[in-house]
Amino acid sequence: MTGDTAEAEDLTQEAFLQLFRKISTFRGESAFSTWLHRLVVNVVLMHLRKKDIPRVSLDEMDNSQEEPVKREYGDDDRRLLGSVDRISLHNAIEELPPGYRAIFVLHDVEGYEHNEIAQIMNCSVGNSKSQLHKARVKLREVLRRDENKLARQATPARRKAQ
Amino acid sequence: MIDEGVEEDMKLGNACEKFEANLASYLEGDSNPEALSHASECDFCRCLLADLDLIRKVSPELGTEEPPARVWANVRAVLIEEGIVHDPVSFWRRWAPWGSRSLVRHPAPFAAAAAAAVMAVVLFKAPGYLVHSNAPPANVIHSVVFTQDYMAPRDISSLRLTIQQLEQAYRANEASLEPSMKATYQKSLDSLDGEIRECELSMKQQPENDLAREYLSTAYVQKAELLQSALEYNLR
Incomplete structure (x- = not known):
């Protein structure tokens, strides 16, 4: 969520401190993992607030970013390479807007269900679903852009070799 | 159209x-x-x-990335500082609660002082009270060299064996000791045995606890020296 390793370490530390300080407030109304995730999200949001980073609620974001999948002429039948490697996927995830990134990581990487994500992120189930889809589409765009970049870099080198 | x-x-x-x-x-x-x-x-x-x-x-x-160990160490340190979790009370803190913070960082001088105190009690009391006897000399006490430096588990087990032999020899000769002297030795031995038990328990629970290992080896050395001194005075 932060896109910065040192910051993520500090926040992990703060989140676990909060966990120990607030464990007595856990009433078992949701799964413990959901409660813990919610606590972590709150720690991150507090941090962003302190840094004065503008935050957009997930519901607002959902309405403001309705856009169809980009269609590029002449590129219709080119698929992503079958082997999307971990590094390029990791880099692409880092480029996602924070809201998309959080939902994508929770669902597709960590395996949370939409109803759990809705509780963690304080949004509706429908919103979680639509954000996830947009996150995947956005990731595809980033991955394709990076593949194109690599292909362009490789072409002059091949020409030189010939 | x-x-x-x-x-x-x-x-x-x-x-x-x-x-x-x-x-x-x-x-x-x-x-x-x-x-x-x-x-x-x-x-x-x-x-x-x-x-x-x-x-x-x-x-x-x-997958998910595991945070580095320093994150957990920091979390633990802050929680201990805030009193939310407590460090398990170790024997040396019970022994020396006044100096647990400063001495634990430098256990060697602390251990040396403790050993010296035990030895001093024995040496100052021994000459006057020791009763010479015809008990067979203990030949196991020769060439026993002790070190208080860190000991690998193999060294600890060989030290344990030496102490067993020294103890057998001491038990064979203890009847010849004057009762009050014998009681002083026994008190010191009981105290060291208690310390050894606690160290062994700590090491069983936390095999990586270097401090417990260090204190265990120090306690063994102290016990060996105590037994050795008892046997030496008995031979005079």
């Missing part, structure tokens, strides 16, 4: 829009034969479906 090609494109465009609208739910596992049928006709939509499916399948492989 609309050109046939344009009409075909419009139809395809509408189908693509419909496909996109249903794509999210299809990827979530909803059955949608219409979406699949469109994907088989439209190159763009087929690629889109295959790519999103690929992303969905590859992502779980990313």
Whole structure:
């Protein structure tokens, strides 16, 4: 969520401190993992607030970013390479807007269900679903852009070799 | 009149829009034969479906990253500082609660002082009270060299064996000691045995606890020296 390793370490530390300080407030109304995730999200949001980073609620974001999948002429039948490697996927995830990134990581990487994500992120189930889809589409765009970049870099080198 | 090609494109465009609208739910596992049928006709939509499916399948492989050990160490340190969790009370803190913070960092001088104190009690009391006897000399006490430095488990077990032999020899001779002297030795031995038990328990619970290992080896050394001194005075 932060896109910065040192910051993520500090926040992990703060989140676990909060966990120990607030464990007595856990009433078992949701799964413990959901409660813990919610606590972590709150720690991150507090941090962003302190840094004065503008935050957009997930519901607002959902309405403001309705856009169809980009269609590029002449590129219709080119698929992503079958082997999307971990590094390029990791880099692409880092480029996602924070809201998309959080939902994508929770669902597709960590395996949370939409109803759990809705509780963690304080949004509706429908919103979680639509954000996830947009996150995947956005990731595809980033991955394709990076593949194109690599292909362009490789072409002059091949020409030189010939 | 609309050109046939344009009409075909419009139809395809509408189908693509419909496909996109249903794509999210299809990827979530909803059955949608219409979406699949469109994907088989439209190159763009087929690629889109295959790519999103690929992303969905590859992502779980990313897994989660474990924070470095320093994060947990910091968390523990802060929690101890705040009194939310407590360090297990170790024997040396019970022994020396006044100096647990400063001495534990430098256990060697502390251990040396403790050993010296035990030895001093024994040496100052021994000459006057020791009763010479004809008990057989203990030949196991020769060439016993002790060190208070860190000892590997193998060294600790060989030291334990030496102490066993010294103790057997001491038990064989203790009857010849004057009762009050014997009581002083026994008190010191009991105290050291208690210390050894606590260290061994700590090491059993935390095999990586270097401090417990260090204190255990120090306690063994102290016990060996105490037994050795008792046997030496008995031989005089």
